[in-house]
Amino acid sequence: MPFHLTQGTFSYLPDLTDDEIRSQIEYCLDNDWPISVEYTDDPHPRNTYWEMWGLPMFDLRDPAGVMQEVQACRAAYPQHYIKVSAYDRTKGRQTTALSFIVQRPSRDPGFRLDRQETSDRKVRYTIHSYATDRPAGERFAE
Amino acid sequence: MARAQSGRVAHEPGSGPASPAAIQICEGTVRAMEPVTALAGDTVVDVTDILQQTQVMEVLDKLDRELVGLRPIKTRIREIAALLLVERMRSTVGLTARPPALHMSFTGMPGTGKTTVAMRMATILHRLGYVRKGHLVAVTRDDLVGQYIGHTAPKTREVLKRAMGGVLFIDEAYYLYRQENERDYGQEAIEILLQVMENQRDDLVVILAGYKDRMDTFFQSNPGVHSRIAHHLDFPDYTPDELLAIAQLILSDHMYRFSDDAVIAFRAYLERRMAMPHFSNARSVRNAIDRTRLRQANRLLARGGQITRDELMTLEGQDIRVSRVFRQTEPGGAATDA
Numbered sequence: 001m002p003f004h005l006t007q008g009t010f011s012y013l014p015d016l017t018d019d020e021i022r023s024q025i026e027y028c029l030d031n032d033w034p035i036s037v038e039y040t041d042d043p044h045p046r047n048t049y050w051e052m053w054g055l056p057m058f059d060l061r062d063p064a065g066v067m068q069e070v071q072a073c074r075a076a077y078p079q080h081y082i083k084v085s086a087y088d089r090t091k092g093r094q095t096t097a098l099s100f101i102v103q104r105p106s107r108d109p110g111f112r113l114d115r116q117e118t119s120d121r122k123v124r125y126t127i128h129s130y131a132t133d134r135p136a137g138e139r140f141a142e
Numbered sequence: 143m144a145r146a147q148s149g150r151v152a153h154e155p156g157s158g159p160a161s162p163a164a165i166q167i168c169e170g171t172v173r174a175m176e177p178v179t180a181l182a183g184d185t186v187v188d189v190t191d192i193l194q195q196t197q198v199m200e201v202l203d204k205l206d207r208e209l210v211g212l213r214p215i216k217t218r219i220r221e222i223a224a225l226l227l228v229e230r231m232r233s234t235v236g237l238t239a240r241p242p243a244l245h246m247s248f249t250g251m252p253g254t255g256k257t258t259v260a261m262r263m264a265t266i267l268h269r270l271g272y273v274r275k276g277h278l279v280a281v282t283r284d285d286l287v288g289q290y291i292g293h294t295a296p297k298t299r300e301v302l303k304r305a306m307g308g309v310l311f312i313d314e315a316y317y318l319y320r321q322e323n324e325r326d327y328g329q330e331a332i333e334i335l336l337q338v339m340e341n342q343r344d345d346l347v348v349i350l351a352g353y354k355d356r357m358d359t360f361f362q363s364n365p366g367v368h369s370r371i372a373h374h375l376d377f378p379d380y381t382p383d384e385l386l387a388i389a390q391l392i393l394s395d396h397m398y399r400f401s402d403d404a405v406i407a408f409r410a411y412l413e414r415r416m417a418m419p420h421f422s423n424a425r426s427v428r429n430a431i432d433r434t435r436l437r438q439a440n441r442l443l444a445r446g447g448q449i450t451r452d453e454l455m456t457l458e459g460q461d462i463r464v465s466r467v468f469r470q471t472e473p474g475g476a477a478t479d480a
């Protein structure tokens with residue numbers, strides 16, 4: 001089975017259709033969560049802060065505006081990961097409330113496990129994204 | 143017509159082969175409220191059902207009740223509502239067409255109810271399924287146009303995104319265009335607006351508002367905008383009787399009333415105020431009432447002692463007659479304050 005990045009909500013599911021994405025965005029807006037679109041070609045799980053596609057969107061009522069940005073981001077970065085994040089600003093939460101992938105590169109070779117021998121027979125494990133061996137911007141090109 | 147969602151349309155067994163129209167529906171071009179089972183010429187749509195579903199009559203009647211005068215405006219709104227209702231019925235029976243363009247211009251003097259009607263319009267369009275949410279985003283030039291190169295497009299787009307699903311109301315829209323300066327950033331905002339008005343009718347309705355003469359000049363210089371406006375609504379000035387009725391409406395909203403003498407005084411007030419500069423119709427009425435309430439409060443407190451409920455409710459002629467408007471016309475009377 002080809003590698004399938006599992007980060008954020010819904011990532012174990014097959015990719016959402018645009019209608020499903022729209023419904024999720026609508027759910028966020030109904031909860032009064034501002035939404036941002038972010039993209040990256042460095043899918044390491046510790047890479048928490050992806051690049052921002054424009055500013056977060058406040059005070060939207062309808063998903064059409066967010067969908068428009070998602071489409072624009074897809075057009076500009078057809079081979080990047082893109083995610084939609086919704087932020088809950090209510091006191092006591094003040095955190096990302098929902099975040100899910102809305103575009104994947106057509107092929108991601110995934111991660112390999114690196115073992116590093118250190119002192120006293122200790123081994124350190126780390127994961128390494130094959131894609132990041134290539135320069136930024138060329139990572140997922142066909 | 144809630145055009146974003148597509149609905150599945152089922153064919154009941156025995157309803158015959160799907161006509162071409164039915165196939166089109168199956169491809170998801172319209173959302174039918176209920177499955178369309180037959181699409182023959184004698185297919186029936188029940189108007190009462192549609193009215194009930196949309197509850198649009200309720201909003202239209204409320205508009206009639208709560209807004210004084212505005213006959214031509216109300217008539218046009220009913221016509222638009224009828225068009226959309228029929229459009230809805232047509233789509234239930236598989237008659238699909240591109241939904242009508244509904245961008246509008248509201249022209250009239252200040253305080254003639256343009257903003258108020260725009261808000262009602264947003265609700266009506268929502269009930270009829272023409273816009274998905276039905277909110278109103280009211281902006282002016284400053285909200286759309288930036289200060290430096292590259293500032294305008296994102297600013298305009300942000301406003302457009304906020305308005306999606308509802309109505310974008312651009313007050314004094316002609317300020318977007320500055321004839322004397324062809325490099326003015328307003329031009330960029332106009333171009334983005336034009337694109338959205340043409341290509342994203344599903345997403346929002348644009349209403350341009352302002353003085354009639356300036357709007358006409360604006361349309362002359364911007365024929366592209368003019369051609370995308372489907373309805374031009376011109377808001378008439380209110381007659382003194384209508385202004386009085388508006389006053390009574392505002393008063394009862396706030397649980398106040400005029401005494402008989404106050405009605406006489408207010409008529410005299412209106413007559414003078416209307417002849418003065420910066421008269422702004424219903425807004426002037428609202429402001430006058432606010433000031434009258436202030437004077438009533440002062441009068442009651444100055445008198446002291448026991449005050450009845452009626453007294454607390456009633457604005458008297460004297461509360462109106464001390465207005466600056468009366469002083470100004472007295473011989474040699476220099477206006478002091480309100």
Ligand SMILES: Nc1ncnc2c1ncn2[C@@H]1O[C@H](COP(=O)(O)OP(=O)(O)O)[C@@H](O)[C@H]1O
Nearest residue numbers: 208209210252253254255256257258388424425
């Ligand atoms: N026909 C009307 N009936 C009752 N109140 C009205 C009417 N028209 C305007 N008003 C009131 O007058 C005020 C100004 O109206 P507004 O819609 O802001 O005017 P405009 O946008 O044309 O300047 C508002 O408070 C509104 O409620």
Ligand SMILES: [Mg+2]
Nearest residue numbers: 253256257313
């Ligand atoms: Mg206004």
